[in-house]
Amino acid sequence: MSLGQIFDIAGSGMAAQSIRLNTTASNIANADSASSSEGDVYKARKPVFSAVRQDAFRMALGGDLMDELPDSKGVAVKGIIESDAPMDMRYQPDHPMADDKGFVMYPNVNIVEEMADMMSASRSFQTNVDVMDAAKTMMQRILTLGQ
């Protein structure tokens, strides 16, 4: 019985989605953080998801026939990249951060995109919670076997 694996899988999904939600929160919070140079300005951050490969792992183990069925187990965040979209330059000569030409740099955060991302992340999180809940019920069922 490998019901315990489901907890790991759904748990990794929840962790990944919460990292995604975290970057979204950071992006939205910093959407208007002005700066005078392109190097200093906040850049939108995006997590990179990838399926946890376990081919090498299971080759090494040899393993039980049925244990080696799934190709991957869960999801991992490979890293967080900074968006290379062009910065938002606004002409605000009165701004304390304005450069000598009167431009202020604003982050390349797209609020609409971030909101959509936020909704998607919270839905996916919810799905993983449901999966974990179902696995819990199945496990509790097994404990009552023969009673």
Next chain:
Amino acid sequence: MTISFSNALGIHEQALEVRVQRAEILANNLANADTPGFKARDVDFKAILGDQMSAQGIGGALKMDTTNGKHLPHGADGGAEALLYRTPSQPSVDGNTVDTQQETAEFMKNTLQYQSSFQFLNGRFKSLTSAIRGE
């Protein structure tokens, strides 16, 4: 005369096991619903159950005989070919083929089927218990 547990429990023990494996695969699909390039997987339940049953010598699944060391076992190291890729109904731009709704529905169905398998298995155990007690 001995009581054979595998005869008494029948197909349900294997069925329950396969349901758990399927739940694992579907959970993995759902966890990777936002992973670019991830391809949704699923198992051919009938094929896997047949494999398990013939491996344990139960049921009428016909097995191909290997009379030479160079013969490949039929169906065999098996599991791998029973694990298939799902045909996407609405492929997405990033190459991901997980349809969350479909996977959730399958997962739910699988859970219910698990519960019915469990119910049958439990029934078998109960009849065994009453047979042993002789009440």
